[in-house]
Amino acid sequence: MIGNSAPVRWRGGLAPGHERRGGELFAGGVSADELAATYGTPLLAVDYGVFDAAIAQFLQACAPHSVEIAYAGKALLLVALARHLKHTPLHLDVCSLGELATAERAAFPPDRIAFHGCGKTGEELDAAAEGRVARVIVDNIEELRRLGSRSGGAKISVLLRVNSGIEAHTHEFVRTGGARTKFGFDTAALPAALETLKKLPGLQFEGLHSHLGSQIYDTQTFVENTHALMERAAFAAAAGFVTERIVVGGGFGVSMHPDEPDTFDADKTIAEIANAARKDAKRWNLPLPQIGIEPGRALVAQAGTTLYRVMSAKRQSGKPFVIVDGGIYENPRPALYGAYHHAYAARESGPLQETILCGRSCENDELGTARLPSDAAEGDLIAMCTTGAYTYSMAGNYNRFTRPAVVAVRGGTHTLIAKRESIDDVLRNDCDE
Numbered sequence: 001m002i003g004n005s006a007p008v009r010w011r012g013g014l015a016p017g018h019e020r021r022g023g024e025l026f027a028g029g030v031s032a033d034e035l036a037a038t039y040g041t042p043l044l045a046v047d048y049g050v051f052d053a054a055i056a057q058f059l060q061a062c063a064p065h066s067v068e069i070a071y072a073g074k075a076l077l078l079v080a081l082a083r084h085l086k087h088t089p090l091h092l093d094v095c096s097l098g099e100l101a102t103a104e105r106a107a108f109p110p111d112r113i114a115f116h117g118c119g120k121t122g123e124e125l126d127a128a129a130e131g132r133v134a135r136v137i138v139d140n141i142e143e144l145r146r147l148g149s150r151s152g153g154a155k156i157s158v159l160l161r162v163n164s165g166i167e168a169h170t171h172e173f174v175r176t177g178g179a180r181t182k183f184g185f186d187t188a189a190l191p192a193a194l195e196t197l198k199k200l201p202g203l204q205f206e207g208l209h210s211h212l213g214s215q216i217y218d219t220q221t222f223v224e225n226t227h228a229l230m231e232r233a234a235f236a237a238a239a240g241f242v243t244e245r246i247v248v249g250g251g252f253g254v255s256m257h258p259d260e261p262d263t264f265d266a267d268k269t270i271a272e273i274a275n276a277a278r279k280d281a282k283r284w285n286l287p288l289p290q291i292g293i294e295p296g297r298a299l300v301a302q303a304g305t306t307l308y309r310v311m312s313a314k315r316q317s318g319k320p321f322v323i324v325d326g327g328i329y330e331n332p333r334p335a336l337y338g339a340y341h342h343a344y345a346a347r348e349s350g351p352l353q354e355t356i357l358c359g360r361s362c363e364n365d366e367l368g369t370a371r372l373p374s375d376a377a378e379g380d381l382i383a384m385c386t387t388g389a390y391t392y393s394m395a396g397n398y399n400r401f402t403r404p405a406v407v408a409v410r411g412g413t414h415t416l417i418a419k420r421e422s423i424d425d426v427l428r429n430d431c432d433e
């Protein structure tokens with residue numbers, strides 16, 4: 001099923017998987033009009049062809065170095081998607097009971113699931129202790145103790161998440177390594193974590209983890225992270241712990257714009273990560289650990305397209321504005337930290353003009369600017385690209401709007417994989433008194 005490993009690319013100003021036939025937009029071989037007419041808008045269309053091509057590209061880059069890939073479920077996880085992933089060699093990262101339940105509903109094998117998160121609840125730790133996942137990535141000392149106090153049966157495999165102190169060159173909101181972040185054990189905290197582990201016989205130290213952030217394009221940052229992990233593996237070895245696995249995180253950059261060159265080179269990056277680990281293992285006389293990566297965005301972002309209907313096209317102080325039927329509630333990232341999504345009209349017509357694209361929330365929820373037809377009008381369809389990651393998974397019900405539907409498209413076919421929320425869904429937890 002995962003065959004084609006050709007890189008997914010923008011072509012002729014269009015996002016991967018998009019094409020125009022007679023001026024009309026098709027995604028995954030299905031017309032945007034047909035999708036919108038069948039499922040309504042806003043609608044997230046996930047092109048499984050693009051998704052599989054990205055997976056194949058990473059598998060091909062990782063295979064020569066035996067690097068293991070875990071899909072970061074936080075990017076987008078639905079039962080259908082987990083079922084799809086189950087049939088690939090990928091592992092899966094979950095960071096909540098909800099994500100775990102999604103994987104379990106899809107019968108995703110527990111021995112390929114890792115539990116993440118920096119504030120795990122008792123129920124979540126219980127799930128790990130009950131063997132519902134293969135390993136737990138522990139963020140802090142309290143969590144280590146709480147997990148240790150639960151074990152009783154088989155040993156629970158743990159990776160310690162370390163803060164390697166490396167600041168990736170990315171937006172501070174999506175940076176998870178460095179001095180000003182909450183994640184993991186910093187250098188000062190690591191000795192105490194290892195000491196604590198010695199007193200917790202129910203836990204099995206398996207290795208170390210460090211994720212630096214999202215949208216990182218340069219290979220060197222991942223190489224530095226690998227060195228940082230191996231340096232800590234040497235420290236752990238001196239304390240009597242064998243590091244069998246290091247996970248260098250996700251965060252591999254994705255091209256968001258047709259004019260943006262495909263700056264991230266998976267083959268080179270994975271090869272250099274593996275090379276750095278090999279060198280350090282030799283240098284410190286350590287066994288070479290299993291290397292893992294956990295991309296989310298790089299696998300699913302480009303597969304996603306959000307279709308919106310224009311509700312109003314107006315000029316404000318001389319500037320063209322278009323209000324669409326989505327917004328901050330289903331894609332909060334543009335408002336949260338200026339995330340960019342390229343957008344265009346589903347039907348080409350007339351001259352284009354720079355237009356401010358807004359959602360319909362009671363906020364200034366600009367989704368960005370786009371070159372849209374100057375005669376854009378109510379009812380037109382707009383396609384927002386690269387919305388597969390961190391849109392639906394971050395969606396909420398602000399203004400009591402309903403979350404969109406999600407449809408899988410591939411080779412001209414389409415299948416609903418998440419229903420549009422109903423008003424009853426939105427009201428379901430309200431109590432009468």
Ligand SMILES: Cc1ncc(COP(=O)(O)O)c(C=O)c1O
Nearest residue numbers: 072211214250251252295296297
């Ligand atoms: C621990 C961890 N691993 C992996 C990822 C995936 O990052 P990305 O989707 O940018 O690859 C994240 C994202 O927040 C993360 O927190």
